[in-house]
Amino acid sequence: MSASNPLVRVEPLAAQFAAAAHDWALRLGLPQELDGAEFALQIGEGGLQLLMLEAQAPGPVRVDFVEGAAAHRRQFGGGSGQMIAKAVGIQPGVRPRVLDATAGLGRDAFVLATLGCEVSLIERQPLIAALLEDGLSRAAVDAEVGAIAARMTLLRGNAIELMKQWQGEAPQVIYLDPMFPHRDKSALVKKEMRLFRPFVGDDMDAPALLAAALELASHRVVVKRPRKAPAIEGAKPGYSLDGKSSRYDIYPKKKLQG
Ligand SMILES: C[S@@+](CC[C@H](N)C(=O)[O-])C[C@H]1O[C@@H](n2cnc3c(N)ncnc32)[C@H](O)[C@@H]1O
Numbered sequence: 001m002s003a004s005n006p007l008v009r010v011e012p013l014a015a016q017f018a019a020a021a022h023d024w025a026l027r028l029g030l031p032q033e034l035d036g037a038e039f040a041l042q043i044g045e046g047g048l049q050l051l052m053l054e055a056q057a058p059g060p061v062r063v064d065f066v067e068g069a070a071a072h073r074r075q076f077g078g079g080s081g082q083m084i085a086k087a088v089g090i091q092p093g094v095r096p097r098v099l100d101a102t103a104g105l106g107r108d109a110f111v112l113a114t115l116g117c118e119v120s121l122i123e124r125q126p127l128i129a130a131l132l133e134d135g136l137s138r139a140a141v142d143a144e145v146g147a148i149a150a151r152m153t154l155l156r157g158n159a160i161e162l163m164k165q166w167q168g169e170a171p172q173v174i175y176l177d178p179m180f181p182h183r184d185k186s187a188l189v190k191k192e193m194r195l196f197r198p199f200v201g202d203d204m205d206a207p208a209l210l211a212a213a214l215e216l217a218s219h220r221v222v223v224k225r226p227r228k229a230p231a232i233e234g235a236k237p238g239y240s241l242d243g244k245s246s247r248y249d250i251y252p253k254k255k256l257q258g
Pocket residue numbers: 101102103104105106107108109122123124125128157158159160177178179180200203205209
């Protein structure tokens with residue numbers, strides 16, 4: 001399935017957010033009044049959130065690095081023993097510079113930044129990038145997670161192009177998690193998939209993304225896949241790490257050293 005162009009309107013949740021709603025509408029080129037809108041991008045006390053406007057739709061989605069699931073994983077998620085940490089090559093004394101070229105809501109990038117990696121994030125879907133920017137700016141002013149957010153830099157645009165034009169030092173590790181048709185079915189992921197699939201589609205250009213990443217990364221490329229999914233078409237992974245619902249395909253280029 002490819003991305004469609006859903007109808008979205010921007011709305012404040014209270015009068016004091018009217019100016020912020022106006023600014024987001026301008027920045028994203030979205031209307032504030034729209035009959036038949038399928039989604040609302042709402043601005044309120046908790047920041048920016050995306051809501052599906054349909055009976056029995058799941059609740060709104062926002063990026064929250066301070067509380068909820070991200071905070072829980074930060075405190076109890078297993079630290080550098082987590083599979084994603086092993087996949088990107090975190091070891092004692094080694095915290096690679098990572099480019100997460102498919103940022104989405106930034107959860108994986110936040111885990112890596114929590115573990116001490118400097119992470120650049122690329123997101124091409126403007127609405128998802130907006131949610132991420134908003135979550136990062138709230139995290140930046142939090143006493144506990146501010147230092148983690150400071151290790152995360154958001155870039156917007158198509159990662160294939162941005163990687164081809166990359167200036168300066170190459171990222172040591174490039175992390176990819178493109179949309180895949182049959183992803184894990186946890187309630188949280190299902191809710192977000194229902195909301196985001198109309199905007200994002202299935203990332204059919206993943207083979208070009210992998211090729212550009214392999215060209216740029218100095219040390220390795222890591223691709224997250226649903227456990228049973230085939231590898232991305234193109235170069236074959238050197239090895240894989242299997243998790244409960246995900247698999248990490250590793251494309252090594254050079255040994256990471258402390
Ligand atoms: C499955 S989500 C990533 C979820 C993310 N790992 C997380 O932890 O929240 C895939 C995201 O990658 C983005 N994406 C896919 N291909 C891209 C590309 N070539 N350039 C930039 N973003 C891309 C999609 O818009 C989507 O938001």
